[in-house]
Amino acid sequence: MPDQQLPYSGFGSLAIHAGHEQDPRYAHLTPIYATSTFVYDEAEQGMRRFSGEEKGYIYSRWGNPTMDEAASKIAAMEGFALANGQPLPVKGYLQSSGMAAISALFMSTLKTGDKILSHYSLYGGSQELMDRLMPDFGISAIIADLRDPDKAEAALKADPAIRMIYIETPANPTLQCVDIEALTQLGKRYGKIIACDNTFATPYLQQPFKYGVDFVIHSTTKFLNGHGTSIGGVFLGRDIEFMEGKAYKVHKMLGGNSNPFDAFLLINGMKTLEVRMDRHCFNAMEVAKFFEGHKSVARVNYTGLASHPDQAITARQMRHPGAMLSIELKGGLQAGIQMMNRLRMCTRTVSLGTCDTLMCHPASMTHYSVPREKREQYGITDGLIRISVGMENIEDIIADINQALQ
Structure with missing residues (x-):
């Protein structure tokens, strides 16, 4: 198999090989690990895994080899050759849908009293989540024309409760686009979290982490899968400590994880x-x-x-x-x-x-x-x-x- 340390010069090679680890039984393609739980050689090993002393799989809601490979491949594509020609470290968790990915993002980064600043023309599910469900948790959304930097800054100045700038570019379905770099720089000046839905573009066409965005989400159901055979989402972040800490805890406890069958279809779809x-x-x-x-x-x-x-x-x-x-x-x-x-x-x-x-x-x-x-x-x-x-x-x-x- 290819040396995993080899730096890929092209996106196509990365899409095919990134995230893959040799199966212990030497299967060419990634197996579907259709198991709810994993076993231990001895009781002490189980104790070490639950305590975090030893890395290893415990329960598929917490982690599964097929699901992890899919998430790792997307993370590699989103972070491809961004930091001085070297891959940018990115961590991701595969979700049951794009909406599950957005929910995991919000639940791990926002608290009661926080507000989300977003723009016109979002995916209908995202809009409904912000308008009808998040207010029940004391989190509300402010909608402004974020294509205008002055309006974006005016919104930030007017309401210090804004915690996150959430963008979707190109937006669904009007194809409005916002300037990722300009909004990220503005948001950082005001100490805000920047999150981007990159579903329409895919990491092949656009890499938001390149401009300093904190989090990226996808509905993997769409172009990443490419064949309409499964539902899925992914929640990605470049703060590895946060992703392996708070974000992982939310991912694990919300139960919005994907499954091995959909992950297998996604892996093979992404190769092309x-x-x-x-x-x-x-x-x-x-x-x-x-x-x-x-x-x-x-x-x-x-x-x-x-x-x-x-x-x-x-x-x-x-x-x-x-x-x-x-x-x-x-x-x-x-x-x-x-x-x-x-x-x-x-x-x-x-x-x-x-x-x-x-x-x-x-x-x-x-x-x-x-x-x-x-x-x-x-x-x-x-x-x-x-x-x-x-x-x-x-x-x-x-x-x-x-x-x-x-």
């Missing part, structure tokens, strides 16, 4: 992340250009287009604008329904990041729980269609969309 994202991104740019010239489309939200207000930010902090876009049809909701009903190849469903092209209507699906006035304020109108551009032949994607718009 680089080549998949290259194809996704190429197709997305072509689809965005097609929409921009179509008479039925009022607006295209894609950060690779000169018409997008955040194009410069994206170009600075992302390898490529990505595989996600959204459109506003001139005919509004009814036009969107008609378009989606006429699709022959592209898939009508929620979620994103699979090999096939997925389309959904956020106002009635992913963001249904967000009040209409908030949705419209954030740019999530009734006529907005979100598209996760897949890996089909680009000619077939455009042909299907074109006939659906007739």
